[in-house]
Amino acid sequence: MQVVPLGGLGEIGKNMTAVRQESGMILVDAGMSFPDEETPGIDVVLPDFTYLREHADELKGIALTHGHEDHVGALPYVLREFNVPVYGTKMTLGLVRSKLQEFGIKKGDLREIKAGDRQNLAGFNLEFIEVNHSIPGAVAIAIRTNAGLIVFSGDYKVDFTPIEGAPMDLGRLAALGNEGVLAYFGDSTNSERPGYIPTERIVGDTFNEVFENATGRIIVASFASHIHRVTQVVEAAKKHDRLIGVTGRSMIRNVQIARDLGYLDLPEAMLVDQRDIHRVPDADIAILTTGSQGEPLAALSRIANGTHRTIDVGPEDTVVIAAHPIPGNERGVSRTINNLMKRGADVHYSPLEAVHVSGHAAQEEQKLVLSLLKPEYLVPVHGEFRMLRHHANTAASMGIPEENIFILENGGRVEFKNGQARRLENVSAGMFLVDGGGLAESSSGVMRERQQLSEDGMFIVVARINAQSGELLGPPDVISRGFVDPQASNGLVDESMAVVTRTLERTARQRITDWGELKTAIRKDLSGFLSGKTRKRPIILPLIVEV
């Protein structure tokens, strides 16, 4: 039996792991991640599908731990290529169904399971175990394989007083531990953090305090999938006699899904249509919104900069940003806070106030799970190397031998046989980039071009040339985009034209008429000239027109 994590290692996001034995292959999760400064202009980043394609015949199904994008976001792309059943809890499948509709995928084979269920699939036996997380319906998955029992934690925390569902099923983990766990694939996101993550309920206490003191509108931004937090806003609104407005596409959709599936008790009578929010007195409404990450087009950002179609905010109003910025989003969130404060709003945000708790286990919770599962082997998953390393350190401190802890990269492959694990050669596991709707399998060339364009711009030369003699016909044209400001670069255009003219006079004397050689000569001379003058290296594109 082999386990091959294809994403989620050395990074936060695009979690997807293949589990494979003679009887077939299954995937645990199929997540996406978001572009960063190394993938400018990209819509979505997916795990590499190469390994799946190579073993397409063996793939028998996908088991989902929960409905977050970094665990299900790649699903539409996977299902386009591989028509296999998908197993998940009601909430998870509710989100997946809506996602597949968006992609125009009508007949996904979605099979609902619930915590406590067991399910045979491709010769494996899957057991779904209740965990707590920042979304309803999260499960761990224990898989009985022909090499032994392995456990995927999914994303989890231990909340003894969860908003919905039961506390994490520690009893079941203990039973698995006693049965004997060969390998544990554990969530490492918060493994740098000592102690325990507080219960989600402390955020509700803060909400109640805010609702107690607010006189105008209350606007609460959170992740749209964080139905527990949404529930706590709704409960505070009930207690303080406020109606609920909802704005932001994903918040509207997820609130609807959660209500339909019975995860959110929000009576129709409490719900105000987005278009009617301005008709409700400010003191009688609380508004749920997207935009907790400062995304430029999200509803809260538009409220903050005054471009939301129906909702404005002023000095009497209160805004709660009930989330913590994901690394990379700090500036966007800060911009939102600044803009809201400029409008006079009273803004509550993390870490100044207890308006957010994490959904990922900290070190003591990780120890609790390790002590119950007593795994032979640990593979820390979900996280950058530093997080995987800390998880490994925590396990080592509890007596798991270092040689039984595998810190892998994406594509790292572990074989389990006769109770032993060993690493095999890595499989291909880069990223697939979704760009302009298409799936680009390897666009590093385009990415490099975009990065260079964004730093140094582009410099285009059009030279008309006599096809026979290679002689220049008239002065060359020079056009730049994203290069230095023409006003700031005195005479740069004229001098560049002169440089190109000299180059082509020289090549004409040398009787060079090959386009490739001419272009190379122009690029070389112009690049030297421009970087000398400006220390910049624009993309230089010589266009030669034969006349």
Add this chain to the structure above:
Amino acid sequence: MQVVPLGGLGEIGKNMTAVRQESGMILVDAGMSFPDEETPGIDVVLPDFTYLREHADELKGIALTHGHEDHVGALPYVLREFNVPVYGTKMTLGLVRSKLQEFGIKKGDLREIKAGDRQNLAGFNLEFIEVNHSIPGAVAIAIRTNAGLIVFSGDYKVDFTPIEGAPMDLGRLAALGNEGVLAYFGDSTNSERPGYIPTERIVGDTFNEVFENATGRIIVASFASHIHRVTQVVEAAKKHDRLIGVTGRSMIRNVQIARDLGYLDLPEAMLVDQRDIHRVPDADIAILTTGSQGEPLAALSRIANGTHRTIDVGPEDTVVIAAHPIPGNERGVSRTINNLMKRGADVHYSPLEAVHVSGHAAQEEQKLVLSLLKPEYLVPVHGEFRMLRHHANTAASMGIPEENIFILENGGRVEFKNGQARRLENVSAGMFLVDGGGLAESSSGVMRERQQLSEDGMFIVVARINAQSGELLGPPDVISRGFVDPQASNGLVDESMAVVTRTLERTARQRITDWGELKTAIRKDLSGFLSGKTRKRPIILPLIVEV
């Protein structure tokens, strides 16, 4: 008398404030800031010089609070245009002198002052007051104007046990308060943070612990100007019998300056040349380095990714990143930590360990200063709006009336007359961008182009046209850079050529020969086609060649 902050409001960075009365104008600080996602490819961001240019004759000098880039970084550019004396402490001028040399400015008129000094300048009387900060030689500046006494805090914290120099001169602040302070321009960087900032000495305690336990090399990264922290590394090295190596251009330079000026007690015998570091046994050396912000080319980043010329790091070694990431640098710092850990190093970093304390006053320190100065008016400076707002709230909680607190933008102008303050119309205060060595005064067009290029790339069409008829001669050429991957975009090139051909056939039938009209038509049709196909909007550049 007027005070005009030209930078540092609504932002962290490029602090520069003009103080102006009939007798002349002076600047307090002349700082720069660094580019962000809205200024791609830019070298340095400066305050807008327009106001200075308009009042060039009145400008009589510049007084510096301390030597950080966000307070002195614009100085070379200012001095190129305005030949005025510069006042600062020994450390500040030491850093400025080295900076001016780099810029080839030989004869800056630098005039040393020290805390406690008073100095007449342009009809103002300046008093320099000791404060604590994350660099030696930081001062507040009290200015006696013809409208009254105003106080600039500069960057400060209150450290009763500073590593060097005296604790902040609270006695002098109290005396000024009793004399009567008209307006206080106070550092707001940490105004969201409750309580006090701990003394710098707690970082020294952590260093000692690290040195106590380390067996291999110790590498400590910090801001190169943070000579107090450097001092604590050197002291720990002395205590634990390690020599000191220094790497990273600015660290080497600043350590040299601090030693020359007597701010750093690092005997020659302790100092190992960068090239000789590998000759010293690992247990006998500690290395000071730049790169605490994860800057890709800094020494620590190169050590972390294995490209440093002389220093490598391995499983026995210890690295301390003695700084906190500045917002926007989180990913870079994280990458450095990951890379170091992959090499097996034991990495100590904030906030997991006490390897950093801030140099900016928290709320209780701000209250302390406000209670001593008892200013009539407060203008919170140095910070984004949220920070200015919190500083204002703190002051309001102490009884300063809201109408006496001015939260300004860059270019905001306050006039003080007869003990009263009022706001005048804003002056021009955008940013000046240094791009490719040149000073671009307003490059928002180029910035927008670079952003668009980095997201969607560029699409170039070359069409050869009969000058008389406007008819297309042969198929048009289509070239893209940074646009979607050609492999992923089946037939997009061919289809684009067809679109352009159809457009030009139409315009030929309509007998359109005007280049402008032809280009507009190509742009319109192609843009519609491409965004329909790819949802991307590349810059489209039609080039028409008449034959």
